[in-house]
Amino acid sequence: MARLREREDLDAVLLVRRVADPRRYGVIEGSASRPFAGVRRFDVRAMLEKPARPRSHWAATAIYAFGPAIWGVLREHARHRESGELEVTDGIAALLAAGGRISALVLDPGMGLWKSVGSPEGYAAALQASRTRALHARPHS
Incomplete structure (x- = not known):
C-alpha cells in the first residue's frame, strides 16, 4: 500500500x-x-x-x-x-x-482474516477468531 x-x-x-x-x-x-x-x-x-x-x-x-x-x-x-x-x-x-x-x-477473502469490529457482536467474533488462531498456532506439548 x-x-x-x-x-x-x-x-x-x-x-x-x-x-x-x-x-x-x-x-x-x-x-x-x-x-x-x-x-x-x-x-x-x-x-x-x-x-x-x-x-x-x-x-x-x-x-x-x-x-x-x-x-x-x-x-x-x-x-x-x-x-x-x-x-x-x-x-x-x-x-x-x-x-x-x-x-x-x-x-480478497483468500488474502487473510478480516473481521469487522464496528458492533459488539463483530468485536466479540473478532476476539474469538483471534483467540482460536492463537491457540492453534501454539506448539502442542
Missing part, C-alpha cells in the same frame, strides 16, 4: 472489501483502475460513512496508507466539530473534495 502511494504520489491508499450489507460501513465509490501487484484496484471518487443507500458494496477495512496532506485536513475538520474528534472518513472526503488522489486495493 505504501509503495503504491509513494510510487504514484497518491494522497492515500485504502484497503477495501466487498460486503453484503454496506450500510454498516464506510463505503467507497470509484472506478476500476489498473491492478497493482496483481491486486484489483479502484480510483476512489467518494467515501461515505454508513450510507442509508450505498452505491457500492466496497467497505473500507480501516487499513490506510496516508500521505502528509491528511494531517492538515483532519486538524481543520476537528476544529469545526463540537467534540473535536477526528473522523478519518471526513478527512478522506475532504481530500477528495480538494482534488486529492486516492486509490483502493481490494482485500
